[in-house]
């Protein structure tokens with residue numbers, strides 16, 4: 001019921017076009033009753049020889065034309081409602097996703113969100129555009145039809161009225177089953193769509209691991225689940241069609257049979273009998289049409305459930321009622337310090353904290369390296385520094401300001417992350433760079449690219465900065481992608497740089513270019529580097545060693561080298577695995 005109410009709220013915002021749909025449908029129904037009178041009059045004239053059959057048929061033809069025009073208008077108005085509601089729901093969902101921030105992508109599969117936003121919203125159109133207006137028409141037209149039949153003959157009107165009441169009652173009984181089947185069908189569909197998206201995105205991984213056939217089997221199983229859910233759903237809706245169809249046929253037959261008896265008894269004349277025949281059909285027609293939208297309506301309700309769930313999701317980071325001011329340009333120019341004070345954080349639904357009682361102080365302009373085994377909590381620290389999540393306990397401060405007191409967008413504006421996985425969008429190189437600074441001039445773009453050591457390469461592309469990069473930019477090397485990321489970071493110009501170093505080794509020339517670009521980027525910024533290369537670690541001002549979410553060691557490279565701790569062991573292990581490590585000086 002909640003879903004219906006929430007969806008109806010969107011429909012209400014399109015009240016004029018919904019009203020127009022209903023009015024046009026009612027006018028079309030009036031034409032249909034008019035047609036019934038015209039046909040009955042024509043037949044009566046032909047049978048009895050009294051009256052003008054040709055005129056009655058001309059009126060009938062005119063009404064057919066007018067009714068077709070009205071139905072065309074009704075469909076247009078219904079589509080306009082559907083498109084408007086879809087546009088509004090999509091823009092509410094997009095705004096919601098922006099409000100939920102990156103945490104939502106960390107904790108939810110992208111495929112299911114995409115299905116809700118795409119097919120889920122599309123599935124609403126049957127419900128909002130056609131089903132809801134038809135529901136109103138199905139209440140008014142049969143009521144008017146029964147009144148008309150009562151006027152012709154109360155007994156016939158009463159019998160038709162009873163059959164009309166029985167039809168929706170049978171549907172009510174089925175409603176619960178249909179709702180459940182519809183939900184199951186939608187979940188199977190969403191699951192299948194998410195799996196397909198995963199397969200497309202991970203095609204290279206699947207192929208390189210030779211996992212295609214195995215994954216294909218999972219896809220087939222999901223497709224079978226979807227098939228079963230679809231058939232279950234269709235079986236339930238077909239049963240409703242049959243059950244309600246029975247009442248329609250029974251209703252019309254009862255009306256005609258009763259009218260025939262009443263005619264034989266001399267209570268009705270031939271014209272009235274013909275009118276009963278046509279009008280009883282018209283009484284049931286709106287319900288028949290409603291039945292056609294029934295399946296679409298339930299699919300819309302099932303997808304609506306997911307839409308409402310997404311709209312009701314609370315962001316994991318909240319916006320304070322009166323957000324603090326982010327550091328001003330003067331503070332930024334002199335450099336900002338960064339601190340984590342007794343920070344603990346547990347992922348939603350995780351059992352143990354990913355980081356636990358972490359204390360860290362990074363002075364303005366210095367470089368803090370973070371090292372640790374896989375799963376130690378390094379990425380989680382990045383999530384906290386970029387306010388993807390707020391800590392459960394403790395504070396994360398930049399320039400002495402608790403990130404929690406800032407608007408999330410302002411907090412994220414203070415940091416730039418250059419990670420190993422640079423996402424390049426389908427678009428030109430210039431568009432990809434401007435994502436970081438939409439109003440950047442061409443000169444600013446070229447300057448950032450020059451400093452990121454990527455300008456010459458971009459200039460050498462067929463259309464230079466206007467060259468279109470394919471999705472995921474498979475045509476660029478890892479080093480080139482990283483330098484584009486560095487150019488973006490230079491354009492964003494945030495005071496804190498978070499560097500998630502690539503684990504894969506690059507060749508000497510590429511590394512030299514990357515290092516030059518990174519040196520440009522680090523200038524005047526406070527840097528936190530998730531370090532994998534020994535050379536980066538030893539050149540940092542401070543190294544923090546994370547283990548199982550806790551800082552087990554922290555100090556300058558010299559201090560840590562003197563201790564027989566985790567860092568020394570890590571370094572020794574590194575030495576063994578790389579006979580002559582680049583940075584082991």
Ligand SMILES: Nc1ncnc2c1ncn2[C@@H]1O[C@H](COP(=O)(O)OP(=O)(O)OP(=O)(O)O)[C@@H](O)[C@H]1O
Nearest residue numbers: 106107347350354373374375376377378379380381
């Ligand atoms: N979205 C998540 N939901 C639940 N637990 C998570 C999530 N992301 C990470 N974790 C858990 O939090 C802990 C820290 O993970 P984190 O990704 O921060 O480690 P990491 O040091 O960055 O590892 P790696 O070097 O492999 O990237 C791990 O135990 C991990 O399983």
